Amino acid sequence: MPRYDAFLFDSDGVLVEPPTRETQLAAVESAFREVGVDAPPTDHADALAGGVTPARLTEVADAHGVAVDDLWDARERHDERSQFEAFRAGGRTRYDDVTAIAELPPNRGVVSNNHHTTVAFKLDFFDLGDLFDTYYGREMTVESLTLKKPNTHYLELAVADLGAESALYVGDSESDVVAAERAGMDSVFVRRDHNRDTDLSVTPTYEVTTLADVVALAE
Structure with a gap:
């Protein structure tokens, strides 16, 4: 039986370069x-x-x-x-290793603290839509600020969409790790140039340097 039945990804800093x-x-x-x-x-x-x-x-x-x-x-x-x-x-682009996500089993999603409209734009602009079955960003409202990670709100919505019981969340920040833990998920912390020296006060389930490494976790 697969270790995970769904794979969720943060967007900025994981799929695409973060804003400056x-x-x-x-x-x-x-x-x-x-x-x-x-x-x-x-x-x-x-x-x-x-x-x-x-x-x-x-x-x-x-x-x-x-x-x-x-x-x-x-x-x-x-x-x-x-x-x-x-x-x-061209000032921001997607990471080359995003293509590795296609090797993961189906039931994949995106959960971001960025605007829902911006997540939709990125998936369309970089032709990533076919990689994911659901995606969530926050609404452009004051109220949405209370629902951002480490709140589990959008993670839980994505898990419900996918009907998952053992999801894995891949992020690049401490709030991603905390949100996954609060939602009862295992977490992956991806170290890239912008967070190479980040010291975490929480411990992710896994730590990787490329999304290709996430594929092995599906086995």
Whole structure:
């Protein structure tokens, strides 16, 4: 009997190159300008470019006298646009080892903290759609911030879609490992250039340097 009956993958940093910090900050600054803030403090721009919480987002919006939903809507649209532009311009691409996923048994999915629309774009742009049976990114809403990994929400949706009982989740961050553990899944931590020296405070089930190594775990 196979060890796993489903294989789930993070997107940025696993299937495709992650966005650069510079691109994220430029998108955030464009969002601030849209809502009338020409020179946001560095810590405010950093907050919106990273893993901002609803509480921190509210603090930032209140500090500038703008509505939370207006600021976040602008942030999401500009962030989405910047990613699409980076892919189309060749500034971001997919990893060569993604083709190894085709060697895995069926029942494969993508679960990402990025926008659902951006995940859909990447799968279409890089012709990866046939590799996966389901995919989830988050909605472009403030509420979705509470559902991001390490929350298990989107992992559980994907597992339900696939009817899996023993899924394996492949990611590139500590939150990926924690989410898998909380969902009762084994995890794979993929070390690439952007996370080569990352020190984890949690222990993944497996650690690899290429997606080709994941194929052996299916046996």
